Amino acid sequence: MTWRTVVGTLATFVTTVVIAFWLINEPARMKEAEEGFAGRSMEAGAAIYENNCTRCHGPAGGGLVGLAPAINNPALFDGTRLAEVGWAGSLHDFVYSTISGGRPLASSGTTWPQRMPTWSTEYGGPLRHDQVRDVTAFVLNWGRAYEEGITALQNPETATTSMEPIDAVGIDINTPELPPGNPDDGEALTVSLGCTACHIQTEVGPAWLAENHPDGTGIGTRAGERIVAADYTGAATTAEQYLRESIVRTNEYVVEGYEPGIMVATYGETLTAQNLSDIISYLITLK
Amino acid sequence: MSLFRIHAPILDDIRSDGLMPTLIAKTDEVVTRLTAGLNVEEIRSVLRGDPPKRPNPRVKPHADGFWMHMRPTYFHEKVMTLYPTFRLGWLSVYFLVFETITGLVLMLWYTPSPLRAFEDMQNIMSNVPLGLMMRDLHRLGAEFMVMVVLLHMLRTFITGSYKKPRQFTWFTGGVLLLLTLFLSFSGYLLPWDQLSLWAVTIGASMAEATPVIGREVNLLVRGGPDFGANGLLRFYLLHVFALPLIAFIFLGVHYYKVIIHGHSLPPKEEEIGEDTARKVPMEKRSYFLPDVLTKEVYWIVIWTALLILMVTVGNWHAPLEPHADSQVTPLHTTAPWYFLWLQGMLKLGDKVFWGVIAPGILVNFVFVMPYLEVGPSRRYIHRRVGLSVCAISVIAFSILTYMGTPYHAVSSSPDQEIVAALVPQTHPGPVRTASFDELLPGEYSSDKWNSAPTENLREIMETFDYEINKYGSELPGAVGIMNIVDWQVGLKKVTLSVVWNNGEETFTQNVYVHEDSKHGH
Incomplete structure (x- = not known):
């Protein structure tokens, strides 16, 4: 009976100490876990973006001329774009709601010819809400390149020009006369x-x-x-x-x-x- | 004359006997009431390990108290040792209680809806103090419980304890085994990740195979043609309400039968055909107070400590895969391990026979076995046939379990298998768990794995090379290419390609890796 008492007491003591250390470290662990889930969300979002968004917004978010605007545009991350459209909520909500509900009309200040479709299942699209959230996390992560001044990942050419409406050539095969091509x-x-x-x-x-x-x-x-x-x-x-x-x-x-x-x-x-x-x-x- | 008087006899006692003696006597009285019969002096004597007085006052709580009346007054000393019970029945109860407590904690932060469930799991793991520990303990406890209950059944068979008069105890034990399996299985779905959805989908696919009413049974189980909001709610209610309720009822019946018949003694302790478990001679009695109780407290402490150490120091964690997606079946998806034998049987052929009829016969045989096998002797020497059948069954189940794993008869192409070895769809795998900083941008080739610049890259490319050589005959001249590019700040795109037939055929898959993602943690 005695050795059981010793082992049992020791086990209780060890467990208490382990839990105490675990509790001390708990805030740091929770923060790390939260960042971990945010990271996994971006990984998932990148894959969804590749399958659904690149055909209009370009593989690196630079937009495609005449098709859809750049979304790694600094104007999106510094508040300029939110002010232009008069958005009162957060940037996350703006991107999330744009992806969910699409753009039924050209948004303020642009004349993009195509309309962005709705993506959330809530509005008849193909993506679940958690997938929309993943894509949002991925899109917002482009902002880090500007925040941290990493030019290699900023894609500036398309980013600055694609928000402008284009002068489309039209469907007549004679006019306008085409300039020399490269x-x-x-x-x-x-x-x-x-x-x-x-x-x-x-x-x-x-x-x-x-x-x-x-x-x-x-x-x-x-x-x-x-x-x-x-x-x-x-x-x-x-x-x-x-x-x-x-x-x-x-x-x-x-x-x-x-x-x-x-x-x-x-x-x-x-x-x-x-x-x-x-x-x-x-x-x-x-x- | 006063309007009313407070009648406090203790005041009279204090007046007549003095303050301290009265308080001591009152305390003793309260303790005796709480323990349903043991006074302070007797409790101290129990703790000291003194032999009981005659008549034994320590049996009184068994007669008068609610909790103690469920436990026998004494055990036969022959069942106090590790053999023959191995504490497996007791451990099953321990885990049932353990799962109830940790489960109740988890319930506080969980919503059984596909819109919330996965987020709630992430929240429990990243935003609830001790939430991760509670989830890990609940999951680990569930795995242990299934193992312990299975071993308990095996032990009961081997020692012949199912024989007369304990046939019905065995029967209720069979019900409890099924309940344990379904408790664990129903809990599998609740995190609503890929692992849970597809493991349960495979398990539930048997429902469809039910003859004649397959469609109806399937709708009843899944709440629709596929798992969705209804199915999740059903599994949740089964998991937290219906199954535990039935389990506790059957536990009551099962344990009542154990008390009625006594713990069966080691086979060699009894004359053949006799059951003397209830007739314990005075000198062979081990009283519940203190012997059994101290041992039980000891085992509670040891097992709780073991479980907590495993999920903390031992770094054991319950997996959480990506959000459930009914459109994407992960490659190599399997049922939970205790249903792998069923998945293995399904690979043998017809779904109706191997998925419903054969397991149905098997389960029913387990239930009625003690009523069919009525040989009087419990001695091992007299039960060669039964023990051989038991051994063969264990081997057969092991083989079927192996057959249920992806290692046996999986029909996917070698190129996909190779890439899946690096970026598996059911667990993180070497690429996702590699150090982010070591995944240097560039292009790496499996045949030159040794020249990759970092250790993690060399490990990954060596695995790539090994996998390609494994399927060398099917993919002539195959080579694996891994291309890594910086995709965003903190995010890299990894493209894995298998190229064979002189570059004419390729299979390519992309994964993205984030620096914070901590896969496998």
Whole structure:
């Protein structure tokens, strides 16, 4: 009976000491745990952003010209944007409610052509409230680059220009006259706008590159051949004009074997004359 | 003449006997009432370990007191040692009480709604003082309780204690085992993370396989075609109300039968076919006061200390995976460990047979076993068949449990398996637990794992290389590429790719890692 008394007393003592130390450290542990959950929320938010938001707001939040504004913009984090729209609540609430409810109208001071859809399940979107909160945490974390002055993660070019409304080229294939294009810029645009997602292979849209197309010719060559083909229903008279028509009036003529209505039909409203010219000048080089 | 008089006899006593003697006598009286029969002198004698007087005054609380009347006055000295009971029945009760107490604490901060449950778990873990400890203790206690109750059943079988007259005790024990499993299982869903949703979804998929009324049973269990707000509320109410209530009722019946029949003695202590547990000779009695009680207090202290040390110094923590998502099934998701044998059986074939009929027969056999196996002897030597069947069952269940794990017959492609070894979907894994500072931006290749600049990177890439070599024959010329870029302040993007067939085929997966996330803590 005696050794039990000793061991039991000792165990009680040790447990009491352990709990006491645990309690002393509890505030620090709780703070660390809270930061941990905030970190995991950003990790989850980054993945949701990658799957749902990059197509309009760019992979690094820099926005896409003619499509959607930059959201890693310093104006969002320093209070300028909140003052512009007259938002009385916190920045977190602004971002959370914007993601949840979308933008049914262009917001104050901008004329972005496309409307942001609703994302929260509460308003008919696909994301649960905790997912909206995760994306919010991820978006707000861009603010740290400005707070801490880390320029490498600020993405300044797009951030400062994308909030401006654009001078869209429209859907007429003759006017306005296009400025001279830069094929390198055009190639970069085909990647950032997501064109290559469908046009690299031939399944969804015709491949541009000669080596990926069954005919063995590039889009630059085929554009010249299409306009003289018997089944051609469009109004283009040159290869450049055919490409312009295909981009801004997507359903005017659809190549046999592909469905009309698949390709995004709003490029006339989202591209500037310069963007369009760059893209065409790039495509025409793909013989 | 006064209008009323206060009648206080103690004043008369003080007047006649003096202050101190009166207070001592009164204290003694109060103590005797509280203990239902033991005065101060007797309690001191109990604590000193004095032999009891004749007649033994220490049996009075058993006759007069509510709590003590539930416990026997004395035990046979042969059941006071570790063998034959191993304290397993007593420990089961300890854990039931332990789970009730820690569970009540957790209930204060928990809301059974998909909108709140996961946030509440995070809040308990990061914003409630001792909240993490309470959650860890509750979870750890639950794991122990399942183990202890299973071992208790195994022990009861091995010592033949289910035999006449204890058949019904065994039956109620079977009910308590099922209740324990379902208590643990219903609690599994409550954190509402990926782990809980999918583990319970697998477990509950048996409901659908019920012949004829499968759809109805499934709706009843899940509260809808899939788990949602209704299912969570149902599991919560089962967990905190219905199952504990039934468990305490059956515990009462079970323990009442133990008192009625006495603790069964070690098989060799009795003549074959006789049950002498109730006829304890005077010299073989171990009285509840003080022998049994001190031992029980001792075990309470030891086990509580052990559990607390495990979740503090031992760094054992209940997992919390990402928020439940009914759209995303994590790779390698499994049922809780005590239902892995069922998952293993389901891999054998038909869902109706292996998921419902076979386990149903098995459970029913356990219930009626003592009424079928009526051999009179409890001696091990006479029970070769029964003990062999028992051993074979234990082995079979172990094999089935192994078959239930992802190591057996999992149908996913090797490229996904390789990446899942680095960024698993059911636990953190090496990439997420690596030191954030050691994940230097850059591109690393598994075949040159040894040239990675930091230790954590070398470990990760070595694992990558090992996994790729494991599936070498299926993925010719495969190489693993890990690309790390700074994505935001404190956030890195890690892209894992497996490239094979001379770069013609690739599988790629991204994960993001935050410096504060503390995965696995």
